[in-house]
Amino acid sequence: MIPETRSIKRRLTAITRDALSVPARQAVLDKQILPGSSVLDYGCGRGGDVRALRRMGCEAVGWDPFYQPDVRLQPTAIVLLTYVVNVIEDPAERRRTLAHAWELAGTVLIVSARLTWERSKVQGEEFSDGLLTRRKTFQHFFDASELRKFVEDVTGVRAVSAAPGVVYAFKDDAARLTYLARRIFTGDQWLTSDDTSSAIAALIDYAERRGRPPRIEELPPRMTQQLRQLRPEEVRRLVSNAAEPAKLTEGAKRTTLNTLLFLAVELFNGRGPFTRLPLTVQLDIRTFFSSYKEACQRADRLLLKLRDDDYVRRAMTASKAGKVTPTALYVHRRAIERIPTVLRLYEHCASIAAGRPHGWTVGKLCHQERAVSWLDYPDFDTDPHPRLLTSYQVDLMTFKTTYRSYSASDNRPLLHRKHEFLHPDDPDADKYRRLTGAELRAGLYERPHLIGKESGWEQELLRCGRALRGHRLVRNRK
Template sequence: MAGPWGSDRRLTAIGRAGLSAPARQAVIDGQIKPGLQAFDYGCGRGDDVRSLRHMQVDAEGWDPYYFPDSAQVQSDAVLLTYVLNVIEDPEERRATLLRAWELARSVLVVSARLTWERNKVRGAEYADGVFTGRQTFQHLYGTGELRDFVQEATGVRCVSAAPGVVYAFRSDKMRIAFLARRIVPEAEWLDSDDTTSAIAAVVAFTEQRGRLPRIEEMPEYLGNLLGHLRAPDLQRLVRRSAAPERIAAGATHTTLNTLLFLAVELFNGRGPFGSLPLPVQLDIRACFSSYKEACRRADRLLLKLRDDAYVRGAMRASKVGKLTPTALYVHRRAAEQLPTVLRLYEHCAAIAAGRPADWTLLKLLHQGRAVSWLDYPHFDTDPHPKLSASYAVEMKGLDTTHTSYLDSVNRPLLHRKHEFLAPDDSDAAKYRRLTEAEARAGLYDQPHLIGTEKGWEGELVRCGRELRGHRLVRRTVGKETPSEHPGLSP
């Protein structure tokens, strides 16, 4: 379909073997799943529709060029995937967005290409975008720009699910439920096939959550297995079996998670108590004297996020992560163990600008407020993993930057991997032994040289060492010297 300025929009529809990144994110977040209807508005060649149907999702699509005769139907979730980019006229963009919003019963998933992709789009500046050599148009969005545009057009608060992916929910209750799932873990129930194992599942829940579950929270099969027990009898059985110290630890964890959720909810717009998911309501009743008290404590937590001294103190007190003169770095596996104010720090950035799907280390600045998600895809297998990409959000203006190192010939790399993990991580001891061996060999004597691939390889050669997995060994006689190694100077 040709645009009004001579662009050929159909040429932007690329073929995919699997789900697009926005559709995949919506599936991961449970916005699209079997049992719900999905509609792809501007579906291009229809690859997302086919992939969703393969996943047993009731999916349909419409496209002005490839599927012009398909019906535009209301659905639980509507995808508007990389459509707004290719529309030259701002008024037509808005009209397209509103049409997709009309079709969404529960959630509209809007995605767009972002400004950091400008180097991938070849063409001349034209109006508020780029007119490419292929006769296509691309308006590249800033992360905040996309979210603000969707919010203004739909009139609802939106959540950034990932960089360049925004969710607009039909009701506040749906938005709040999504936030709750991201912050307060859903209960994991043990498999049960008789009364004894069902009671064991309730005991496990009680120890994990710090409170007894309500029948409405339980899976149907558990309710059926325990339906013959009166509530007081079930409570007595659970109290007899559950460990008091585990219940206390579970209650503390639930309290902190609830405060984190309520603080994030205020950041994104807090609703009344009745709008909260039932498990969160029950957590509040169990852990606080009232919803008002819980909100007051969450508000204080949010205020503390503005206090540099308090944030630095939390970083120094953290039992996980590596503290440098400028920031705290922590591995994804240990991020849940950060002090609550630091978890809030990361969640606020994620909701405002989107958390990338692929990341390994979290970086939180001491002063100012900026969050980076760093991707080291081979962290567990490479003794010194190389940086693949960095996505950073500056919190004051919500400015974002994305840097890819995939084409770099001298990528940044990591040392002392154990410092980014929790002390009890199963791999921490192995990584620590490697660090100690490298320190004894003198490989850390010149720290300014070892932060990149070439510098690190040069130090390995200088010290006569090489790596075999996570073992440091003496370099085999006959190995190349720095001058013989491609890209290294003597």
């Protein structure tokens, strides 16, 4: 990374922060950074992430050509390149900087940059392939998929978009596959075990959720110690006798579908050999499929079905979770894992291409085109008609992304019939369904073209003489 020039003042883009930056926080949430991890913040600016990571118990150091130029650079397991490539005005230097950061990374390189939707927030004149601001700083704004492609071109490995504007590049492809598996096999944590009895209970719980008993190599180290006095055949017998057959059957079905989803996602992002798969996934394939080849063939067919408009539309219609409209399926994030596997694949492919945002409430999967949107209704659970805050969409045909914020709007879109976005067995579905029934009886949905936004909805409430008290509809006494 070359120091700033007289005409470009890169140091002025560094901000003071006490909490973790968005990319570093994402890496912590994704378990790429854990307490004790060795982290180099390459281009650390004023060092906010370094201080925050040290408080977490990480061995973190930062280097910056202006603020920390004397720190000796050496290979480190995890390298952060946080909002650096976007402030470099020379495209060739931008690539060299990324390449150097990649050389320093022992395990994973985490790259982040500002995205195209932020361009409207910055005033400046066209310069190189970006903007030169009045403060003599430079900004190149990436499209989310452009950033992933840039990282892949320079590093020569398959990268994954962890979130909009945050990309992971792994030195070992097995680590990439482990990360992908963690995104798909959610809720795979072991129960806490303090003694032999609770360790056996945790084994039974795992077997019922996975559909098969675990191998000793899969056990957490502490649990291995707790069970050391038992022979492997005794453990298998205890699990086999105590596990409920119905739960084992349901777990096997779920694991089979998740494995197909994982293999299809892997092909979307480049499939590797069987031996590079996470051990748990290898064991799933050996248990539930006749061979790796058969599992891959079934996953390939699943991926091909994404191109079939009729098949996708039928899957949406058949889904017990979510609301189907003439153009798309809308489904709450609590129900996203309950939709058909081909639709889960649809959403996962979009997330890997351009990053799934951290804050989202409802996913929108189009069936007339191939595009996924993540819509954020932050008050979904408390507001009977939550207002839309942000929308982030990726077009799977072009990989272009669009983002829109409604925070400054005084007439935001809002939701009705909230129960339709959930799975029928969601604990809140009945409460929302009762409200919808009351609103229908009151005539509030007689003019659907008016009620999609705040002002029209308020007018209809006044017309019908109704008001809302939480999730109850009452007569307006005014």
